[in-house]
Amino acid sequence: MRRKGKKRILIAKPGLDGHDRGAKVVARALRNAGMEVIYMGLHQTPLQIVNTAIDEDVDAVGLSILSGAHKTIFPKIMVLLKEKGVSDMLVFGGGTIPKKDWEGLKKIGVGKIFTPGSDTQEIVDYLNEVIEG
């Protein structure tokens, strides 16, 4: 059952990188902004993330990556989503993802990337704008 009006966001950190301060702060900020947040924490495989996203019927998946593995992880997630027939789920990202890689990520369907120094309000605004209420 879909809860009317309340946005449901999955925040996860794929891979083995341990820098989770950002992901946690974002999860709390989204919660404080009235969204429902499922925080998966670290060490998630792309398949685990996609399965949870589908099971939990989320509106968006936010991936935090600070290891430099974004060019491996994002494509994998996008392919898995497609394979499972999901086409309307927003996938966005945060972390140390250089600008020069944004274009490539956009091409495969990834939404906005938030780098260190981003305001959490920007993320809230972005989700409110992109996800229909």
Place this chain on the structure above:
Amino acid sequence: MSVLFNQDAIDEIEKNKDEWNRTYPHEKERDTVFETLSGIPVEPLYTPEHTADLDYLHDLGFPGKPPYVRGVHPTMYRGRTWTMRQLAGFGPAEETNRRYKLLLKEGATGINGIFDYPTLRGYDSTDPLAYADCGRGGVAIDTLEDMRILFDGIALDKVSSSLVTCQPVCNITVQSMYFANAKNRGVPLNKLIGTSQNDFLMETCMATAPGVLPPEASFKLSCDAIEYCARYAQRWNPISFAGYNYRETGCTADQEIAFVMANAIACCEELIGRGLDVDSFAPRLSFFLNCHNDFFEEIAKCRAARRIWYKIMDERFRAKNPRSKTFRFHVQTAGVALTAQQPLNNIARSAYHALAAVMGGAQSVHIDAYDEALCIPTELSALTALRSNQILQLETRVTQTIDPLGGSYFVESLTNELEKKIVTLLDEVDQLGGIVKVTETGWIHKKIADSSYEYQQAIETGKMPIVGVNCYRIEDEVLPIELFEVPETLQIQEERLNRVKKERNYLEVQRALDAISRCCDEDKNLMEVIVESVQAFVTEGEITSVLKSNYGTWNPPLF
């Protein structure tokens, strides 16, 4: 009593201060809250009455004398300047070996080696969970063969090596590989100089991942390495309580120190419980701190830490060896304070952080590279960071006198305030049953998550200005620097691991893994067995699997 001033003088000063206060135009102050980053109020002016109760000999002492507030060595930087230990590690072992050699050639005085994410978490490069992170954030180590290549051509008994094996699950194997490699090269273990990080909070609290070793098991591994070194490698620092990372995760300055102390207390209690004399291991307990944006608070923090540690070791553990009571620490400048925006500004930021470390009496210092909010350091940024360290050491002349800010009314007062705050928090941890307990219950996770959220709020509301982030931004900034690309690692590791596995004697491997498993059952010191096991080219992932099947896994609380 050797108080700094006599009472009459203090009274006279206080009288004058009151008068000055009456005429001080408070309304002309800027509209801001004057306080330290951890929230200690800061007054407009500090005068002798702030330090009137200081008993010089008892509270400050002389360098190399209790309570070591003014420094742990009699000569401090007049004798030996701090070690310039620049963190390095990426890709396969041969690439990092080249970077180590470059830094040493350019004047670094110690190695500071970081390992990739799979290695830190105890996985082999080829593990399905690991493939995307292989060679990222540090160097990839799977077997003794990688360790051999990593330190090829570096004198293990001359160059001190800090192994940033943050998590005990990683340390127990990787430190064992370092030791086994030394044995193979004919270097006796008691000649080895260096440090391993080996902090159980790194595994259970700072990077909260599901399926890690339970706190008690992780803590045991950490203590095993300390015990092993106390017996066989007395010049090695087997633990470096990683306050740095606690801070990076969100702690305030007082939490950083309180939690390293609580961790160190737990280790002392455990090892004494195992029958060791406190002076057999305590001289080699070392600490790793952060130096962040609040210049004076960081200096005061380091000074307070020395006094607190002295009291703990002297009063609580009755240590006899003076070295057991000295708080020796490495500093890394705050990575979390770096900005991705206008990255060259980070050179200035990190230089201030490092200056605070040196004013605080650090034994060794790493200065962050300017690009660390974006990528791992390029050769240019790594070298620039080393040069910042050298400029501080050689050009600024801050090394000429010991503890130059000692006696400053402000710094002494802040040192006292921080001490009070830290001790209060430390008492709280004690009352809650100690550091292992507060980790199991999630109390510490919550504390840290709250602090980091407050910090972020302070930036977003503009209460805490960060140049380039919430003020003086450049819109549509074009990145003025080249970013580092990690060289292809997985393929190299995969090939090497396959070759090693093909060439090793499988019976020996099986015997080694059985021995580790038996050791877990019998609750004996695991490092004793693992130093031998890795000689059979058992992989890190194989050892981790045995540990996890014996100790089970744990999901830390998420906040």
